[in-house]
Every structure is written in C-alpha cells, then in structure tokens.
Amino acid sequence: MTATARLSLNQITTKRxxxxxxxxGCVDAGIPAIGLWRDKVAETGVAxxxxxxxxxxxxxxxxxxxxxxxxxxxxxxxxxxxxxxRALEEAAQLGADTLVMVVGGLPDGSRDLPGARARVAELLGxxxxxxxxxxxxxxxxxxxxxxxxxxxxxxxxxxxxxxxELFPAEQxxxxxxxxxxxxxxxxxxxxxxxxxxxxxASYQVCDWTLPLPSDALLGRGHVGDGHIDFRAMTDQVTxxxxxxxxxxxxxxxxxxxxxxxxxxxTMVERHLAHVAAP
Amino acid sequence: MTATARLSLNQITTKRxxxxxxxxGCVDAGIPAIGLWRDKVAETGVAxxxxxxxxxxxxxxxxxxxxxxxxxxxxxxxxxxxxxxRALEEAAQLGADTLVMVVGGLPDGSRDLPGARARVAELLGxxxxxxxxxxxxxxxxxxxxxxxxxxxxxxxxxxxxxxxELFPAEQxxxxxxxxxxxxxxxxxxxxxxxxxxxxxASYQVCDWTLPLPSDALLGRGHVGDGHIDFRAMTDQVTxxxxxxxxxxxxxxxxxxxxxxxxxxxTMVERHLAHVAAP
Numbered sequence: 001m002t003a004t005a006r007l008s009l010n011q012i013t014t015k016r017x018x019x020x021x022x023x024x025g026c027v028d029a030g031i032p033a034i035g036l037w038r039d040k041v042a043e044t045g046v047a048x049x050x051x052x053x054x055x056x057x058x059x060x061x062x063x064x065x066x067x068x069x070x071x072x073x074x075x076x077x078x079x080x081x082x083x084x085x086r087a088l089e090e091a092a093q094l095g096a097d098t099l100v101m102v103v104g105g106l107p108d109g110s111r112d113l114p115g116a117r118a119r120v121a122e123l124l125g126x127x128x129x130x131x132x133x134x135x136x137x138x139x140x141x142x143x144x145x146x147x148x149x150x151x152x153x154x155x156x157x158x159x160x161x162x163x164x165e166l167f168p169a170e171q172x173x174x175x176x177x178x179x180x181x182x183x184x185x186x187x188x189x190x191x192x193x194x195x196x197x198x199x200x201a202s203y204q205v206c207d208w209t210l211p212l213p214s215d216a217l218l219g220r221g222h223v224g225d226g227h228i229d230f231r232a233m234t235d236q237v238t239x240x241x242x243x244x245x246x247x248x249x250x251x252x253x254x255x256x257x258x259x260x261x262x263x264x265x266t267m268v269e270r271h272l273a274h275v276a277a278p
Numbered sequence: 279m280t281a282t283a284r285l286s287l288n289q290i291t292t293k294r295x296x297x298x299x300x301x302x303g304c305v306d307a308g309i310p311a312i313g314l315w316r317d318k319v320a321e322t323g324v325a326x327x328x329x330x331x332x333x334x335x336x337x338x339x340x341x342x343x344x345x346x347x348x349x350x351x352x353x354x355x356x357x358x359x360x361x362x363x364r365a366l367e368e369a370a371q372l373g374a375d376t377l378v379m380v381v382g383g384l385p386d387g388s389r390d391l392p393g394a395r396a397r398v399a400e401l402l403g404x405x406x407x408x409x410x411x412x413x414x415x416x417x418x419x420x421x422x423x424x425x426x427x428x429x430x431x432x433x434x435x436x437x438x439x440x441x442x443e444l445f446p447a448e449q450x451x452x453x454x455x456x457x458x459x460x461x462x463x464x465x466x467x468x469x470x471x472x473x474x475x476x477x478x479a480s481y482q483v484c485d486w487t488l489p490l491p492s493d494a495l496l497g498r499g500h501v502g503d504g505h506i507d508f509r510a511m512t513d514q515v516t517x518x519x520x521x522x523x524x525x526x527x528x529x530x531x532x533x534x535x536x537x538x539x540x541x542x543x544t545m546v547e548r549h550l551a552h553v554a555a556p
Contacts, residue, residue, distance in 0.1 A: 111505055111507040149486055156462075184433070208427055210427060
C-alpha cells in the first residue's frame with residue numbers, strides 16, 4: 001500500500017476548480033479518492049459527474065452535504081426531508097457511501113438549543129431508514145462550538161454519537177473532523193467509542209491556525225500549519241479500527257487562491273509528514 | 279431584596295473607565311458589586327483601590343485574573359507561581375474571595391495539548407494551599423473552545439470540575455461564564471454537578487452574538503442581544519444552589535466606546551429582563 005493510498009481530496013479544498021478539473025488534479029497527483037460537493041456536482045450534472053469520477057478510477061469518499069434539519073414547523077421539516085432525500089439519491093448515483101450531515105443551527109430568532117437538538121434527532125429518525133434503502137450512511141458531523149448558533153447544534157463527537165446510536169450503524173455514523181474536535185478533552189474516549197461501535201464514517205483533516213479570519217468559517221490551514229497533533233489523533237482513529245479515507249477539507253481563501261496543483265502537492269507532502277503511518 | 283441585589287459590573291465591560299470612575303458608576307446605577315481587573319487596580323494602587331471600593335460600599339465579586347500556567351520549563355512554572363501568588367495577595371487585600379483563573383493556551387510551537395493540561399493540574403496543585411491561606415478561591419474558567427490554542431486549554435465546565443475536584447472546594451472552584459459554555463450539550467448536568475459540590479465560584483454573563491469580529495475575543499454582546507437563553511441557564515445555576523454574584527463581563531469595542539453610564543443602564547435593564555428572578 002502506498003503512503004497516499006487512503007488520501008482523499010475534499011473538493012472544497014480546491015474551490016476554484018470545477019469537478020472535471022478536480023478529478024484530473026487528483027489523477028495527476030496520485031490521489032485515489034475525492035469528496036464531492038453537491039453544488040459542483042450540479043454544475044456538471046450527476047450522471048456525467050459519476051461517469052467522470054468512475055472513468056478516472058477515483059473512489060468517492062463522501063458527498064457534502066446534507067443536513068440543515070432545524071428549520072421550524074411542518075413545512076421546514078418537509079423541505080429538509082425532501083432536500084436530504086435528494087442528496088441521498090445523488091450520493092447513491094455517485095457511488096458515495098457517506099453523506100456528510102451538517103445539522104443546522106438555531107432557527108432565526110430562537111434561543112431554544114435543546115429544542116433544536118431534539119428536532120435534529122427527530123428528522124434523523126425519518127431519514128435513517130431511507131439512508132439504509134439507498135445504501136448510503138448519514139455521517140453526523142459535529143462542528144466546532146463556535147458554529148453552534150448558525151451552523152450546527154451538534155458540537156461534540158460524544159453528542160454526535162448519542163444521536164447516531166439511536167439508529168443502526170449502517171444507517172448513521174459520525175465524521176471525525178480534526179478542526180472541529182481537536183480541543184475536546186473527551187476526544188480520545190469518544191473516538192474509541194465511535195470505533196468500537198463501527199460509527200466512524202469519515203476522518204477529515206485540516207489544521208487549527210490563528211488568528212481566526214473575519215469570516216470564522218475560513219480559518220482552516222493545511223495539516224502541519226497549526227496547533228493540532230495529527231500523529232496522535234490519527235493513531236487514535238487507527239487504534240479505534242478505522243481503515244477508511246483520510247479526507248483533506250480546507251476552507252481558506254488564501255489556499256483557494258493558490259493554483260490547485262500546488263495545493264495538492266502541499267496536501268500530499270503534509271499527509272506524508274504528519275498523517276500517513278511512518 | 280431588590281432585583282439588582284446580585285448584579286455586579288465586571289470592570290472590563292467599561293474598559294475606558296478608570297477604577298474610580300467605575301466605582302462611582304456602580305454607586306450611581308445602584309449596582310452593589312464590582313469585579314476588578316489587576317491592571318486597573320495597579321493604576322490606582324492596591325491599597326487605594328481597596329479603600330475606594332470599601333468606602334463606596336461595594337462588594338468585590340472577583341479579581342481578574344490569575345492563571346497562564348502553561349509556560350514550559352522550571353522558569354516558566356516559577357514565573358507563573360510568583361505572579362499568581364501576587365494576584366492572590368492582591369485579591370485578599372481587595373476583599374475579593376475569588377480569583378478568576380484563565381489557565382493559558384499551548385506553549386509557543388507546542389501541539390501537546392494533554393501535556394499543557396497536565397501542567398495546569400500540576401501548578402494548580404502548588405497554588406491551591408496558598409489560596410487557602412489567603413482565604414481566596416481559585417476559580418477555573420473554562421474558555422470557549424475557540425480559545426483553546428492561545429488562551430485556555432480548559433474548554434468545558436466538566437473539564438474544569440475534573441481539575442477543581444482534585445482540591446478542597448474552598449480552595450478551587452469554577453466560573454460559569456455564559457459566553458464560553460452555552461453551547462455545551464453537557465452544560466445542565468455539569469452545572470448541577472458544580473452546584474452539588476459547592477464549586478460555583480462565579481456566574482458571569484454576556485451574550486453570544488454573530489458575526490464574530492476579526493478579533494474573536496471581542497465578539498460578546500449585552501445579555502439579550504444574542505443566542506443564549508439566560509432564563510434557562512440562570513435557572514440551572516439557581517437550582518444548583520448558587521446564590522452569589524451575577525457579573526456582567528463584556529469584551530466588545532463598540533460597547534467600550536459607549537459612555538459608561540449608558541452601558542450600565544443597559545446592563546441593569548437586561549438583567550431585569552433576562553436574568554433576575556421574575
């Protein structure tokens with residue numbers, strides 16, 4: 001097995017690239033898998049995107065993303081279900097076995113955090129059997145607590161597992177994304193729990209760098225540029241039994257403005273230096 | 279008991295005011311307590327500051343702040359101990375029974391988060407008996423996880439309690455600061471645990487507002503301006519048995535640029551509307 005055998009490019013990392021460009025970039029860089037984004041897939045068309053990826057010999061590590069389950073009222077819930085069923089269908093068509101779920105923040109004007117969290121559990125319950133039918137796993141992604149109000153009321157790996165464990169492991173898992181969970185004092189224990197239950201659906205990596213930019217969403221760095229101990233975290237994920245893709249997902253304007261080929265070279269270098277088994 | 283009987287102004291909220299101005303502001307606004315900052319106290323002199331506050335009839339809810347325990351090496355540790363002993367002595371002179379502890383982030387260039395956390399426990403062990411001698415309690419403040427790398431490796435109330443419970447309750451407690459802990463799915467349980475153990479040394483309030491500013495430290499809002507349910511959180515703290523000060527601590531350039539009298543009027547209004555028992 002080569003040192004990049006488990007490496008995947010999450011497409012947001014090369015945001016300026018179209019899907020065909022990202023596929024070609026992966027092939028040229030020797031990266032065997034790609035995490036797709038629905039907006040990029042839509043530009044190309046789902047069937048054409050599936051063919052492009054398949055013909056290039058790439059695996060699809062994840063589809064990003066479903067979720068946003070916290071809109072209030074029957075209409076809010078119905079709209080979320082419809083959209084997520086569409087995402088599940090696309091994932092199946094693309095050959096992705098994992099749909100990343102960013103669950104959504106507080107509804108506008110609401111301060112009812114327990115209510116929003118209960119809503120997530122309720123809609124996951126409606127979606128989970130459909131995920132099973134499609135052969136695609138819903139992967140709940142805990143987001144960093146700084147995104148709790150506006151983006152995801154699921155803030156820790158333990159909380160994501162509490163939700164996932166309400167459903168069969170083949171229907172609902174979790175994402176371990178280094179950026180979102182690295183600070184958690186419970187991280188090692190929760191990674192072990194996730195692994196023991198067969199719940200780790202995706203391992204995503206990027207680094208915590210400072211200062212945070214004015215748009216806090218865009219502060220992520222290349223592996224090795226920040227404060228996260230990737231050797232320790234990767235060991236924990238490995239010991240927990242995870243053998244799947246290691247996906248590099250970076251939101252960062254400066255990296256987006258870098259030529260994609262260069263970003264992929266950096267990605268491979270950092271994978272070898274900080275993540276891949278020595 | 280009046281509705282503002284437990285209200286305290288943390289001095290950072292009126293950052294442009296000197297200590298004498300803040301003391302006069304509290305008296306004029308009918309706010310019975312103040313949380314002091316060491317830099318402001320130093321401008322006035324400790325003895326003079328103690329006299330000013332005492333003569334005005336104000337209580338001192340906290341002294342901010344000690345901590346920053348993660349500097350490496352024997353010299354780093356010794357410097358931290360010296361500085362914290364000085365802070366404890368000042369607290370005692372000022373009549374403050376609580377020294378707020380911001381424990382410090384990762385040392386420069388370090389990715390060893392477990393190591394930094396162990397270091398905090400080690401130095402707390404050296405400081406705790408001295409705190410007991412001074413009759414001042416070390417109050418460990420978990421900071422929001424977005425400050426984990428640069429400011430405080432203690433990120434949750436549960437983690438702060440794990441540390442505090444290594445020592446007698448009269449020596450080490452915790453701060454419940456709404457801004458830092460509101461997102462935590464374990465919050466209600468950990469507040470109950472803190473109350474049961476007599477560990478709540480301070481309850482600080484300000485709101486989570488968005489977007490985060492370019493300096494993430496300065497994004498806090500007046501109670502009621504953001505996403506936190508203060509009625510629910512205050513009920514939890516109250517049911518847990520806490521009867522102490524409710525201190526308003528806001529880091530926000532716009533609020534700092536507002537005349538102090540106006541800030542205190544807003545503070546009182548919001549306390550009555552969102553925090554004080556109805």
